[in-house]
Amino acid sequence: MTPYVRSDDKGVLLSIRLSPGASRNQIMGTSLDATGKSSIKISVTAPPEKGKANLALINLLAKFLRRPKSDFEIVTGTSNRSKTVRIVGDSAYIEAELAQKLD
Numbered sequence: 001m002t003p004y005v006r007s008d009d010k011g012v013l014l015s016i017r018l019s020p021g022a023s024r025n026q027i028m029g030t031s032l033d034a035t036g037k038s039s040i041k042i043s044v045t046a047p048p049e050k051g052k053a054n055l056a057l058i059n060l061l062a063k064f065l066r067r068p069k070s071d072f073e074i075v076t077g078t079s080n081r082s083k084t085v086r087i088v089g090d091s092a093y094i095e096a097e098l099a100q101k102l103d
Contacts, residue, residue: 002038002095002098002099003015003037003038004016004030004038004039004040005094005095005098007091007095008086008091010086010088011071011086011087011088011089011090011091011094012086012087012089012091012094012095012098013075013084013085013086014040014084014085014086014087014098015037015038015039015040015082015083015084016039016040016041016042016057016077016082016083016084016085017031017033017039017040017041017042017081017082017083018042018043018044018053018057018081018082018083019041019042019043019044019081020043020044020046020047020048020052020053020056020081021044021045021046021047021048021053022043022044022045023043023045024043024045025043025044025045025056025060026042026043026060027040027041027042027060027064027102028041028042028043029041029102030102033082039082040102042057042060042061044056044057044060051078054074054078054083057074057083057085058072058074058085061085061087064101065087065094065097065098065101067087067089071087071088071089072085072086072087072088073085073086073088074086
């Protein structure tokens with residue numbers, strides 16, 4: 001399993017580092033923070049106000065993985081740049097799909 005993905009009873013949990021207010025919406029790859037925690041770096045053009053950046057994050061992930069937006073849920077970090085997002089579904093399939101698209 002990749003370090004930024006964890007399985008849970010409903011699917012997978014992704015560790016994400018979000019940069020709101022960027023010049024474009026994009027998934028920039030993976031990174032390590034100062035503590036050694038791995039996460040997926042994502043930027044969105046939406047500002048970090050009233051949940052706009054969170055909504056843009058869900059929209060981008062749904063489009064990237066070709067899954068319905070209802071499969072995504074921000075579990076932690078709704079008002080923080082570091083977030084945990086749950087993707088509901090078969091964890092092995094989702095992890096393989098992420099590994100293929102991010103590598």
